[in-house]
Amino acid sequence: MKTFLLIGAREWKMLTRNYGQGVIMAVFVCAALYAIHYGNAVIDRQEDTVQYIRRQNALDQQQLIKGLAADTSTAAGLAAWEKAAYPSKVRFFLNYYAIDEPAPMSRLSIGQRDVNAFYLPLNAQNLYLQLFRSEIANPRKLLAGNFDLSFVIIYLLPLLIISFTYNLLSDEAEKGTLPMLRIQPIPLHHIILSKALFWLGITTSLLFFITGIAFVWSGTPVSAASSMGWWLLITWSYTVCWFALLLLVNAFRRSSAFNALCSLGVWLLFLVVIPALLNLSFTNEKQADPTKLTDFIRRQQGLGESKQEKLEVLERFYKLYPQYKHTDTAAAARFFEFQAYSAYVTLTDAAAKPSVDAYYQQVWDRHQKITAFNLVNPAANTQNLLNILAHSGLEDAFTFRQSITAFHGQLCHFSFEPLFAGRLMTKADFHHIPVFKPSPPLQATGALFKGLGWLWLLTAITVTVAYYRLRYRLNAQP
Template identity: 30%
Template sequence: MFKTIFLFELRLLARQKFMFVLIGFFFVAGLYSVFDGYRFTQKQLLAIDSLQHGYQKKYQEAVASFSADTTTTAGKTLFNQAGIPAVIEYKNPLYAIHKPHSISILSIGQRDLTPYYDVITRKRNFVQGTNAEISNPELLASGNFDLAYVIIYLLPLLAIALTYNTLSKEKEQQTDKLLSLQGTHFGRIISYKLVFRFMLIGIMAWLLSIIGFISSAFLISFDPTAAILWLLSISAYLFFWFAIIFFIVRLSQSSVHNALYLLGLWCFFLLLLPALCNAIVRLYHPIPLKTDTAVALRENSEAVWALPRKLLIDTFYLNNPKYRHLRTPSDTSENSNKRFAAYYDLLGRRMTQVVKNYNQYPKKQNAAANSISWINPATKTQYILNGIAETGLKDYLSYQDQVNAFQKTWVDFMSDYIISDKKLSLNDLKNLPEFKLKPEANKNQHILLGILYLFGISFYIIFLAIKFRIKI
């Protein structure tokens, strides 16, 4: 019977031109979403490649300055500047780069809002990026037309269009009694028809995802673990919607009532509930504008520079006792390297606390939003897909923390040369500190927990539909 129903549904689908065109429309929309994500990621990769190419060009020039021709005026200038820390940092500053993940073309997340590279200098001010706020206006608001958007928003609509009249149509055409006379439980037939539609949409979602994986492999190395988690996640989400459809279908209402109920639930899960949860989170955990941090930077810069030189130098050696043996009376002179080092050190310490206070707001908001997302499978799926693609706010905050930690490392590295009044050797130049982004710990475990949540709530909905024994 299972095979018979599947063959019948295939023939029925082939005869229904409108449904065939509708499925084709959603598939083309999915293809475009993959293309849009590919184009967006390619643009960021081109920018990153340009930064790295420019850095390597300047680096080779810095290396060549160590062997510059001193018989010429220009060559003598380059040779004299070779290895000077301030010159190296000015001409060729380091970049901390947040590269796209292999699945990021399928779920752009917040990469369109958050900076994906930062300049590393001794001015450890931590005012990263130019955006005033580092969170989307709405967690599920339409921003980028990526595959995650198609799966979360559009495919449930296709599922509703294909299944809302699975049972009611049989009753309205009075074929339900005829099927019941065949000696097979009518409910099983309806279940098989729903399974067919679930597999149809699931195969389409998998096919679009695989196309996305192949497209992404032309830009970024393929990550099979992320691909498997992605397929499991979208399958769990679609299964959730078919569980809801199964529950509504068993109410034995008319086709019009089923369509209204399902569209109402779609609006509730994808529009009303996300907006309500987002409003609550923003009400209790608002994020101040970054302009406050920029103002604090300007005020602290002026205040630190205005300090008496002796007080500034004393504060520096108090905070950095390892340099006390290098103290000399000339440290307080107008253009002393130690005075500038002391200025950047104290400014960095003050701004560290300012930005630490600022960063607690997006972290608290993200934690609250993540906690409240458990009440809405649609929002939770968005978090899961962004987590797999490493494009969520949590991933950016982790990157920013690592940038701040590396910037402190860079300051300490350069200060050793500046305070000791030494130049970098050619070997030192070849072994400069490098920023390497570390992956989030236990990320896959959290994603698997979210997938189990989606499957769990889906089975619970099916259990309720069967438990109520709504007669078919």
């Protein structure tokens, strides 16, 4: 411990006199503060949008319901009454919103929340035409990414570590102090390890300081204490992994220039080259085209004009949904045309479901393959862990889509019940307007432990190899 304190005091003096490293640290802190601001601004805009559409949707629904009391002696009043009274028109004009609320930690790791839709207007019409109406992917956003805190940690923190540690050993040799260190009673590899631990302490303090600011600035609630703990553990593990990699670079006893180039090469490999190669490899796989899928849904055979064709459509519909077939056929036949069209729309969705499920399965399979390969890449692995923690990854986007599908079924039932019963809507019906309830957040503790396990495994292997070189080769060579 005394040795470590002495070496730490020496490194601290050198740090306070090295204005270049001070500037680098200041730039890093400024970048982190801007990233925190950026993440808050993005999520604030999303929350403002959510509040606006909720207010507007409530006003639109109230306006439509008022049509039940409209003056039908005027053309405008009659039109308003028909929109509210006829279930066939309610299923089209009464809109609802499915909303994916941002999790508290999404302010620190936006993930795919700016690419995947976080809200979707819905009615009881074709589900998949509405689902694919929103933008699935924005190439510009995918290319640029988000300058949030996770970006700073994943991309910029390793550069800061490189600037601290690329010359742990080579600097002593180039300054001519290495022979003096060799004659000390302390093994040389202990000195190098102590220097690395000092800089690890500096980096950890800086990381935790910035993270603390982020938690306070973002207003992270106390209820998210476990998520905050996971965030600190994941980011610190990522930091230790990079220190292990830099220790291994130093263990090869090359010049400072070579160490710097080698370290930057490792950074490029993990953060640019490997992700690009993986995306290129899996992009070349044959995958379903969402545009073609939407065209397929639109090209479904139209509803026949004859009564017999409509009866056949209704018969197929009743086989799938017998609860809507009423014994009072005279009353039910009141909206025969609208019933046939609604049945046709529902059957169209049912026919498209296998193709849609196949498309999403291919997207999911591709994601799973890339995630499996990324487990050995500390940068991609850590980014995935932070997205899981912030509920801003593809897994949560898929959960949101499943919630939309379930909600659409409730919307259809809301208008189908009076439509197929052959009655008009009443005020009592509108007291039971469906409300979207998202699925509970995914419990991804297993995925977090798995990702952390791979990160620790890579760190342990790297440290073992570096320690071997430092202990058994460094001290034995002049």
